[in-house]
Amino acid sequence: MNTKSNTSWDKRDLRNALGSFGTGVTVVTSGNSQSRFVGVTANSFSSVSLEPPIVLWSLVSTSPSLEVFDETGRFVINVLALQQMDLSKQFSKNLEDKFAGVEFIEGLGGVPVIQNCVATFECKTIQRTVVGDHVLFLGQVENYVYTNKTPLLFCQGNYMQVAEALLSN
Numbered sequence: 001m002n003t004k005s006n007t008s009w010d011k012r013d014l015r016n017a018l019g020s021f022g023t024g025v026t027v028v029t030s031g032n033s034q035s036r037f038v039g040v041t042a043n044s045f046s047s048v049s050l051e052p053p054i055v056l057w058s059l060v061s062t063s064p065s066l067e068v069f070d071e072t073g074r075f076v077i078n079v080l081a082l083q084q085m086d087l088s089k090q091f092s093k094n095l096e097d098k099f100a101g102v103e104f105i106e107g108l109g110g111v112p113v114i115q116n117c118v119a120t121f122e123c124k125t126i127q128r129t130v131v132g133d134h135v136l137f138l139g140q141v142e143n144y145v146y147t148n149k150t151p152l153l154f155c156q157g158n159y160m161q162v163a164e165a166l167l168s169n
């Protein structure tokens with residue numbers, strides 16, 4: 001076991017510790033054809049409220065995509081399927097055109113909705129707060145679709161896939 005209890009933590013080490021918490025993988029998209037399209041691989045996505053339906057995610061403040069998320073006031077959470085690991089890699093790089101070869105339609109506000117995902121949630125930004133070195137976005141879900149495709153997972157710095165369901169009792 002690796003016990004840590006002081007404040008001179010190594011950032012990489014803290015990230016490793018936080019990475020113990022397994023998640024799904026999303027690409028959060030924004031922008032439209034009048035401005036530009038942006039998309040960022042993110043596993044900070046979480047559901048917050050059902051009534052009204054609210055979700056959150058956070059973006060590092062230095063992201064070149066931040067201004068587009070702010071200007072558009074909307075975002076789409078695209079939950080990636082196991083077969084979409086390439087998209088996760090593509091949208092986690094600082095590329096000139098992240099959407100090259102990506103199949104998408106323009107949804108509410110013209111924001112890209114990536115096709116063949118496990119689920120997509122089209123959201124309107126209702127709150128934006130700077131928290132430490134990230135910007136926290138809260139969005140109200142205005143439209144969603146989902147399928148029974150197998151999701152892509154991320155844990156301990158690796159892409160993973162769902163094993164068999166465990167019996168809980």
Ligand SMILES: Cc1cc2nc3c(=O)[nH]c(=O)nc-3n(C[C@H](O)[C@H](O)[C@H](O)COP(=O)(O)O)c2cc1C
Nearest residue numbers: 040041042043044058059060063064065092093094
């Ligand atoms: C699995 C995974 C999860 C990530 N989650 C986040 C996240 O929640 N927030 C974030 O700002 N960056 C996250 N990143 C890093 C961004 O995807 C990466 O910095 C990307 O280049 C950001 O796009 P940008 O250059 O347009 O800002 C994640 C990367 C990976 C591989």
